[in-house]
Amino acid sequence: MGSQSTAKTIFLLASMVGWLIVGAALMYLFPLVADQLVSTELTHLWMENLSRSGYNPMLGFVGGGITLAVTVLANIIWYQRFQGKI
Numbered sequence: 001m002g003s004q005s006t007a008k009t010i011f012l013l014a015s016m017v018g019w020l021i022v023g024a025a026l027m028y029l030f031p032l033v034a035d036q037l038v039s040t041e042l043t044h045l046w047m048e049n050l051s052r053s054g055y056n057p058m059l060g061f062v063g064g065g066i067t068l069a070v071t072v073l074a075n076i077i078w079y080q081r082f083q084g085k086i
Contacts, residue, residue, distance in 0.1 A: 007082075008082075011074075011078055014074070015071060015074065015075060015078075018067055018068075018070065018071030018074070019071060021063070021064070021067045022064050022067050022068045022071065024064075025059075025060040025061075025063055025064025025065075025067065025068075026060070026064060028057075028059065028060040028064075029057055029060040029061070029064070031043075031046055031047060031050055031055070031057075032047070032057040032060075034046070035047045
């Protein structure tokens, strides 16, 4: 088995967490996307019930968007500086 530096291991773990947060934000936005795309009585009821309980899609947009930008930027910087790629 090959070995890798501690810095690369930490970077890969941090990157994985970033992509997991982006995926969670996309899952959080699914009810809104379903309501916009399908727009049935059921999806409207779903959104109405979620809104009563405090569902706020802006959390998914802002949190997921910021995390996506930071993760992509960190990947670009890592691969340019430390891997010599891109």
